[in-house]
Amino acid sequence: MAPPRFLLALLLLLPFAALAGDSAPEQSPEQVPLALPATRTSSVLDNINFWGYGEIEYARPTRDLDRTVADLRRAVVGIGYRFSPAVSFNSEWEVEHSVASASDDGEFEVEQFYLEFQPTDWMTITAGLFLMPFGLINEHHEPTQYFGVQRNFVETLILPSTWREGGIGLHGTTPLGIGWSLGVTTGNSFSSWNFAPTYPLYANAFDLEAHEMAPLQASHQELQSASAKRLSGYIAADYHGYPGLVVGGAIKTGRAVKPSSIATAPGADDPLVTLWEAHVRYTPGRLDLSALYTAGYISNTAAANAANPGAGNPIPASFNGYFLQAAYSVWQNGMFRLAPFVRGESYDMGARYKGTTGPVTPTGLVPASNTPGDNVLWPQQSDKVLTIGANFFITPQVVMKCDYQWFANNTTFDRLDLGIGMAF
Amino acid sequence: MARWSIIIPAAATATAPSAAFAVEYLSGDQAQATIFPEAEQFQTREFHLDEKARSALESKLGLPVRAKWIVRLALRGGVIVGAVIVDDVIGKFDRITFAAGLGLNGVVREVEILAYRESHGQEVRQAAWRAQFAGKSESSPLRVGDDLSNISGATLSCNHVADGARRSIAVLASLRSVGALK
Structure with a gap:
């Protein structure tokens, strides 16, 4: 099986990761010339970079203890290679939920795989499978980069x-502190959208995040034999010219593949999918807003x-969400840092529907799986979540987390979360 | 998979021209002149911290500190007015070369980025972010999330440049305190 062989090879090379893990190397440019002599040769390993991150979490729904979960949520290894002074390759390889096989919940996936060419100081060209420059987390998703055991629900x-x-x-x-990004990419596909799930698509908050059933989660293609007849475009910008402040936004739009149930229906056009976001983050010293x-x-x-009347999971015409978050570093001693935070967020995965009045779902307890006695209320697609917790940084790259989350609609989702995370 | 099977063993033995993804914005000489424009000349001196001083700095900073340091001394009228250290830190996975300058009054003059080699995180070059270092001293925290603001999206680079600058400034302050910078 390919992944284990590959991971074995990675393990053999992991000692070299130490080359990239030290923030304060012993070498100095005063001792090692910046421009290395053209005649110098060295191991090809000089051009390889390794990095990684991962997180383990414990989620305890306090109103539904039977669904308490401990999970190695993700283990990620990054590999980069520099072909020339201006051309490099980066990739990230991820195992989710510890074990990936046909009979397990986990996944093995290529999260990033792209080439970069920097022809000038002010512009870089990226080609391949890369992260979309949207929001505060997507491009900076290591567990040390966000507050809370889980990523926020909106993102x-x-x-x-x-x-x-x-x-x-x-x-x-730009020199004025404006970061910009634009490009053309693959888009979404609703060809395998599940209009009528047998069981609720999620039974607790852990599944809500892990089961990838939200509109764009369930329709993204991840360059997996992706339909590319019609492409999408995106543009994004950030201003970070004032210390501690980032203000930005992004928009993406493009045609998607229509559901297979109407693939041959006359007059049924491909859906146009548009997503936009605006964000701000201000980190003046100890405060983080x-x-x-x-x-x-x-x-x-x-x-x-x-075409799917009475469906429990129709395709929404619109969906939205927002969050507000505040954190403060109350204590710091050397590398240790304690930062409590509070976050309020609201999400609605089906704000508006067309061709239906909305999901048709049963009332009362329904089976959550084929296990007898495993019953839940059919979850609501919108919610407001209050999270209070703290990140305790052992070093800037190693963090322990705890939080408690209250759900306004899906009240049985209330939970205590504990987690550890690292990035190098 | 076959591709990786071939490449990885080959990586252990093959040789190739070394490449540096460096965008070199300033040389060390240019950086020292920028930080101390009033200087008429610069001298490069090599200092060796004794083991006691070196380990004391490591304990204080929580960072590795080497014994040998090359310091660029700024002179005006034959008198030392300040000192500059050019050093490296790692951003996410590649080196960031920076210069930190300290006046003989113990106050940080400036931190300059000389070379940045990655395609993300170069926001640490922003003058507004680097300006946070000016006026601070060895006794300042010089930590992101304390007296230094972060740049969202460039957290690792911010933290590591701050670490490096804190170390360089501590080394210069240590040398100054024992009268070595005279």
């Missing part, structure tokens, strides 16, 4: 993370929804 369900597409893009930064709003729209859903 999981409405603005998917980790969201990547295949394509080509340009990005750069952030906010994000995002909304998505899917056109031409009426015919598909009408």
Whole structure:
């Protein structure tokens, strides 16, 4: 099986990761010339970079203890190679939920796989499978980069993370502190949309994040034999010219593949999928404030929804979410740092529907699986979540986390979360 | 998979021209002149921290500190007015070369980025972010999330440049305190 052989090879090379893991190397440019002599030769390993991150979590729904979960949520190894001074390759290889096989929940996936060419100081060209420059988390999704054991729901369900597409893009930064990015990528496909799931698509908050059933999660292609007849375009910008402040936004739009149930229906056009977001983060010293709003729209859903009457999971015409978050470093001693935080967020995975009045779902307890006695209330697609917790950084690259989350609608999802994470 | 099977063993033995993805914005000489424009000349001196001083700095900083340091001394009228250290830190996986300058009054003059080699995180070059270092001293925290603001999206680069600058400034302050910078 390919992944284990590959991982074995990685393990053999992991000692070299130490080359990249030290923030304060012993070498100095005063001792090692910046411009190495053209005649110098060295091991090809000099041009390889390794990095990685991972997180383990414990989620205990306090109103539904039987669904308590401990999970190696993700283990990621990054490999980069520099072909020339201006051409490099980067990739990330991820195992989710510890074990990936046909009979397990886990996945083995290529999260990033792209070439970069930097022809000038102010512009880089990226081609391959790369992360979309949306929101605060997607491009910076290591567990040390965000507060809370889990990523926030808005940047999981409405603005998917980790969201990547295949394509080509340009990005750069101006001297005024404006970062910009634009490109053409693969889009979404609703060809295998599940209109009538037998069981609820999720039974607790853990599944809500892990089962990838939100509109753009369930329709992204991840460059897996992706339909590329029609492509999408995106543009994004950030201003970070004032210390501690980032203000930005992004928009993506493009035609998607329509559901297979209406593939041959006359007059049923491909859906146009548009997603936009705006975000701000201000980190003046110990304080860390952030906010994000995002909304998505899917056109031409009426015919598909009408073709699936009474569906429990129709395709929404719009979906949206926002969050506000505040954190403060209350204690720091050397590398140790304690930062409590509070976050309020709202998400709606089906703000508006066409061709239907909305999901038709049963009332009362329904089976959550084929296990006898495993019953739940059919979950609501919108919610408001309050999270209070703390990140305790052992070093800036190693973090322990805890939080508690209250759900306004899906109240049985209330949970205590514990987690550890690292990135190098 | 076959591709990796071939490449990885080959990586252990093959040789290739070394490449540097460097965008070199300033040389060390240019950086020292930028930090101390009033200087009439610069001298490069090599200093060796004794083991006691070196380990004391490591304990204080929580960072590795080497014994040998090359310091660029800024002179005006034959008198030392300040000192500059050019050093490296790692951004995410590649080196960032920076220069930190300290006046003989113990106050940080400036931190300059000389070379940045990655395609993301180069926001640490922003003058507004680097300006946070000016006016601080060895006794300042010089930590992101404390007296230095972060740049969202360039967290690793911010943290590591701050670490490097804190170390260079501590070394210069240590040398200054024992009268070595005279």
